Amino acid sequence: MDVKKIKDLQKFYHETLFNDVLPFWLNSDLIDKEYGGFITSVDRQGKSYNSDKSVWFQGRCLWTFSKLCNTYGVKEEWVRAAESGARFIKQHCIDSDGRMFFTVTREGKPLRKRRYFFSESFLVVGFAEYYLLTKNAADLDLAVKYFDFMWNMYCNPESDPFKITPKENAEIRSLRSNANPMVLVSCAQTLKRITKKDEYYDGIINKIIDDMLGLHYKENLKCVLETVYTDGSILDNPVGRTVNPGHSIENSWFLMNYAMQTNNKELLKKALNVLDWSLDIGWDKDFGGIYYFRDAYGRPCEQLEHDMKLWWVHNEALIATLVALNQTEDKKYEAWYDKLHDYAFGHFCDHEHGEWFGYLHRDGTVSHEQKGSLWKGPYHLLRCLILCDSLLTAWANGEKLPALL
Numbered sequence: 017m018d019v020k021k022i023k024d025l026q027k028f029y030h031e032t033l034f035n036d037v038l039p040f041w042l043n044s045d046l047i048d049k050e051y052g053g054f055i056t057s058v059d060r061q062g063k064s065y066n067s068d069k070s071v072w073f074q075g076r077c078l079w080t081f082s083k084l085c086n087t088y089g090v091k092e093e094w095v096r097a098a099e100s101g102a103r104f105i106k107q108h109c110i111d112s113d114g115r116m117f118f119t120v121t122r123e124g125k126p127l128r129k130r131r132y133f134f135s136e137s138f139l140v141v142g143f144a145e146y147y148l149l150t151k152n153a154a155d156l157d158l159a160v161k162y163f164d165f166m167w168n169m170y171c172n173p174e175s176d177p178f179k180i181t182p183k184e185n186a187e188i189r190s191l192r193s194n195a196n197p198m199v200l201v202s203c204a205q206t207l208k209r210i211t212k213k214d215e216y217y218d219g220i221i222n223k224i225i226d227d228m229l230g231l232h233y234k235e236n237l238k239c240v241l242e243t244v245y246t247d248g249s250i251l252d253n254p255v256g257r258t259v260n261p262g263h264s265i266e267n268s269w270f271l272m273n274y275a276m277q278t279n280n281k282e283l284l285k286k287a288l289n290v291l292d293w294s295l296d297i298g299w300d301k302d303f304g305g306i307y308y309f310r311d312a313y314g315r316p317c318e319q320l321e322h323d324m325k326l327w328w329v330h331n332e333a334l335i336a337t338l339v340a341l342n343q344t345e346d347k348k349y350e351a352w353y354d355k356l357h358d359y360a361f362g363h364f365c366d367h368e369h370g371e372w373f374g375y376l377h378r379d380g381t382v383s384h385e386q387k388g389s390l391w392k393g394p395y396h397l398l399r400c401l402i403l404c405d406s407l408l409t410a411w412a413n414g415e416k417l418p419a420l421l
Contacts, residue, residue, distance in 0.1 A: 017341060017350055019412060026408035033401040038084075040370035040387065041394045046077070047097050051123050053104030054097075056393030060369050060385045067122035068390070071109045075138030076395040077101050082145040087402055095149070102146055102155070105139060114165070119390065131183075133169060136162045137199040144203075144210050156210065163203050167220065170196055190246045191255075194232040197224045198263060202270050205277075205421040221274060228267070229286055238293040239312050240264040254318040259310045261298025262329030264290050269336040272343065273420040284343060291336050295352055300325075303379050304359045306333060324383065325376040327392065330360040331400035335420070338407055342417060372397055 044062030048055050048069075054077040057066035078101040081094045108124025109116055116135035119127040140159045147156040184191065201224045208217035231248035232240050241250065242258045250256055271287035274280070298306040305325035309317050333356045341349035363380045364372040366387070374392040375383040388394075403420055410417050 017411075022408050022412045026405060026412055029401050029405040029408065033398065033405060036370050037372075037394075037397055037401060041398075042093065044387075046388070046394065047100060048104075048122065051104070052100045053108070053124070054101055054393070055122065056388040057390060058386065058388040060366065060387055062369070062387065065386065066390075068127065069104075069120050069122060069124075070390040070393070071105075071117045071120060071135045072138045073390070073393045073395070074101050074105045074109055075135065075140075075142035077393065078105065078142035079138070079145050080394050080398050082142070082149045083399075083402060086145060086148050087406065090149070098146055098149060102143065105142070106158075109135070109139075132196070133166045134195075134199060136166055137203055140166070140203040141206050144206050148210060160207065160211070163207055166200060166203070170200060189251070191243050191251065192231065192246050194228065194240065194242050194244075194263065194267070197228045197232075198267050198270070200224050201228070201267075201274070202421050205270070205274055205419075209419050209421065218278075225271065225274070225283065228271075233286065233290065234312070235289070237312050238289075239297055239310075240267065240290055240294070241312060254311065254315070257312045257315060258317070258319075259294075259297055259312050260308070261294040261306050261310060262308070262326065262332055264294040265298075265306075265329065265336050266332040268294065269332065269339050270421065272336070272339050276339075276343065276417060277419060288340055288344065291340055295333070295337075298329075300378065304355075305363065305376070305378075305380060306330060306356075307378075323378040325363070325378065325380065327364050327372050327374045328396035330356060330364065331396045334360060334400055335403055335407075338404060339417070339420070342407070342411055 040062060044058045045064040046054050046056065046058065053069055053074050055064050055067055056070055056073045057064060057068070059065050078098055081098040081101065084094045085091065085098070104124065108120055111117060111126065111129065115129060116139065117126045117128065118130040118135055121127060140163045143155045143159040147159065201221060204217050204221045204224065208214060208221065231244055234241055239259045241256065242260050242263065243251065243255050245251055268287045268291040271283060271290065275284035275287055297310050300307055306329045307322065308324050308326055308329065309319045309322040311317050334353065337349050337353040337356060341353060363376060366373055371387045373382045373385065374387070377383050406418050
């Protein structure tokens with residue numbers, strides 16, 4: 017990619033972040049000034065339509081406002097937002113048994129817990145990034161504590177003190193999900209960067225990557241399967257054949273990031289395979305954009321939303337193709353990046369009210385007009401804009417790419 021294009025794109029991402037997306041959220045009902053924390057369910061104009069709070073988004077928003085301060089300099093508005101989120105998490109989002117809730121009321125009363133540890137994973141990255149802002153050791157200690165809990169739960173599910181029942185009878189069908197190592201590998205890389213305990217976290221990261229590539233990475237099928245038997249063998253039904261291109265693409269840049277930090281060329285090659293396969297199976301050749309779900313064997317998908325186009329998938333693809341292009345100088349990644357950039361900014365942007373729509377029909381028309389929900393808020397898009405801005409700035413200056421996690 018020529019230097020002028022790199023600089024133009026860097027300016028575009030920077031201006032989109034500060035002139036469009038961030039103002040939308042700061043002018044919305046996101047920051048709860050009465051009860052603290054964040055209300056992510058906002059309509060097209062930024063007004064709340066559901067005051068219940070997603071717990072994983074309390075951690076995600078904590079990460080976002082902390083990352084903004086740590087990347088662009090401290091601003092009082094961002095600090096207050098981060099402080100509000102951190103306080104709300106500590107006071108309302110952790111149950112008496114130590115597990116986190118999944119949703120709470122606006123005031124912070126518990127509504128629901130889930131069997132998986134995704135709420136905990138976003139506490140980890142949120143408080144780790146917040147620690148860089150506060151320099152308060154207790155914030156980092158909290159992040160480390162919950163990562164250790166996740167890691168133990170992953171390694172020793174039979175000794176899980178919470179006795180969480182799997183979705184299906186494990187005696188009949190024992191399965192594993194790629195989503196668990198996915199969140200673990202991103203958390204571990206974040207803690208490695210912040211704690212500087214390279215040897216400790218390298219051991220964990222390499223174990224996770226071995227599981228991801230040894231069990232879910234299927235070179236013969238040219239895809240990454242979301243769910244496999246615990247020994248990595250394939251369950252030949254719609255669950256076992258499911259490919260989530262967005263997850264795989266997000267994983268590809270998680271792996272590329274680690275390969276860059278450790279100069280691991282073999283890992284980089286496999287991460288690029290994950291990206292290539294996911295784009296090939298995921299791209300809609302008729303309407304453009306990346307499908308939500310695909311079947312590895314080309315059989316019918318059971319998910320009713322399988323052919324929709326989601327915002328976060330395209331955010332992850334923009335990051336991944338830029339990193340791949342920077343690392344390989346292979347023009348095919350520039351072609352993919354250009355195609356993704358044109359589709360994403362041509363279809364998801366709301367030019368009237370700002371930010372992005374989250375959900376499109378297969379043909380690219382808008383399905384849901386709200387800008388936030390219990391699953392969509394100021395995270396994937398802002399992370400994409402922040403990281404691409406940083407990545408392109410370093411690239412334009414001829415510097416090594418910064419750590420992305």
